[in-house]
Amino acid sequence: MIKAAHSLLVCVFAFMLFGATASAQTRGGEWFSHWPAGASPAEVGKRVAESFAARPFEFETNPKRAVVIYPEVIAGYGALTVTRLTGDTNLQSRLVAKFARFLTPDGGQRVSPKAHVDYRVFGIVPLEIFIETKAETFQTFGMHFADEQWAQTTPDGITTEARYWIDDMFMITALQVQAFRATGQAKYLDRAALTMAAYLDRLQQSNGLFFHGTNAPFFWGRGNGWVAVGMAELLRALPENHPRHARILTGYRTMMAALLKCQGTDGLWRQLLDQPDAWPETSGTAMFDFAMVTGVKEGWLDEKTYGPAARQAWLGLIQHLDANAHLREVCVGTDKGQSREFYLQRPREAGNLHGQAPLLWTAAALLR
Numbered sequence: 001m002i003k004a005a006h007s008l009l010v011c012v013f014a015f016m017l018f019g020a021t022a023s024a025q026t027r028g029g030e031w032f033s034h035w036p037a038g039a040s041p042a043e044v045g046k047r048v049a050e051s052f053a054a055r056p057f058e059f060e061t062n063p064k065r066a067v068v069i070y071p072e073v074i075a076g077y078g079a080l081t082v083t084r085l086t087g088d089t090n091l092q093s094r095l096v097a098k099f100a101r102f103l104t105p106d107g108g109q110r111v112s113p114k115a116h117v118d119y120r121v122f123g124i125v126p127l128e129i130f131i132e133t134k135a136e137t138f139q140t141f142g143m144h145f146a147d148e149q150w151a152q153t154t155p156d157g158i159t160t161e162a163r164y165w166i167d168d169m170f171m172i173t174a175l176q177v178q179a180f181r182a183t184g185q186a187k188y189l190d191r192a193a194l195t196m197a198a199y200l201d202r203l204q205q206s207n208g209l210f211f212h213g214t215n216a217p218f219f220w221g222r223g224n225g226w227v228a229v230g231m232a233e234l235l236r237a238l239p240e241n242h243p244r245h246a247r248i249l250t251g252y253r254t255m256m257a258a259l260l261k262c263q264g265t266d267g268l269w270r271q272l273l274d275q276p277d278a279w280p281e282t283s284g285t286a287m288f289d290f291a292m293v294t295g296v297k298e299g300w301l302d303e304k305t306y307g308p309a310a311r312q313a314w315l316g317l318i319q320h321l322d323a324n325a326h327l328r329e330v331c332v333g334t335d336k337g338q339s340r341e342f343y344l345q346r347p348r349e350a351g352n353l354h355g356q357a358p359l360l361w362t363a364a365a366l367l368r
Contacts, residue, residue: 031307045363071353078360208258225287267316326351
């Protein structure tokens with residue numbers, strides 16, 4: 001009798017454990033499968049990652065550029081995550097080699113030592129390479145950026161590199177989260193969560209969205225995209241019992257609900273999110289799609305509400321992918337503006353890495 005009861009308990013426990021795991025793996029399955037020809041995340045991710053692997057760094061072709069720049073870093077991070085999830089070891093090896101040059105004395109001269117979030121974020125790539133290959137030289141290299149970022153802090157414990165620009169909500173948190181993933185040390189999550197909560201308290205508006213800056217009261221698409229991705233990446237790693245988890249999850253859900261209201265019928269979001277007559281912009285759309293796909297798969301968002309929106313966004317993005325695997329309608333790099341016209345008149349490019357990178361991130365999110 002005792003033996004039978006024990007066996008029953010084991011079976012019940014196994015059902016609960018594996019049933020829960022299966023549920024987590026299949027969230028959004030109704031919306032994140034059965035893709036039209038050419039639209040599967042694995043196929044799109046492969047095309048875009050190959051395009052990046054073959055692309056020279058800008059300092060190799062532009063004499064005015066001395067160092068690697070953050071769009072190249074975030075695209076490299078996206079390409080690496082896609083290869084990890086698809087098991088494409090050949091492409092992974094080529095991407096590792098592409099960045100291994102920066103570990104040499106000569107290559108190191110192409111990495112900026114400046115204490116600035118746009119340069120510190122470089123560390124996410126060597127840390128991703130370490131996570132995938134266990135090559136400790138990459139871990140050591142990447143951890144330097146994460147630790148140096150906290151070498152000087154304000155009285156509230158936040159890095160002095162914090163500018164309270166919405167871009168920082170990705171640049172800072174992504175690096176510190178990668179440092180946690182590479183080491184398992186909770187202090188890196190604590191740093192990211194402390195910073196994110198402070199930014200949410202100061203920058204999130206009553207409608208759930210974010211101004212480009214305190215002196216730029218415009219809901220710029222890609223600027224808000226940095227926030228959405230930063231929160232989603234942090235929440236993927238942050239334990240539910242962390243003291244700042246609830247605050248960040250609330251900020252994230254509030255933003256996602258706001259984004260639902262301003263998604264276009266084509267699946268895309270606009271250059272200015274609250275302006276229906278603004279042009280559809282793809283880099284911000286890809287960032288919001290990443291955040292929504294991740295939220296559905298992690299169980300933070302209702303899949304029947306957000307699953308269709310995320311699918312529509314992905315299919316809308318694919319319509320703007322050309323034969324060279326270049327995403328069209330990407331806003332170029334943009335500083336804070338003082339008028340609606342400033343944002344609406346920004347140039348658009350095909351293949352700009354500000355768009356290639358989040359398209360890779362979204363492919364990875366759909367593959368997880």
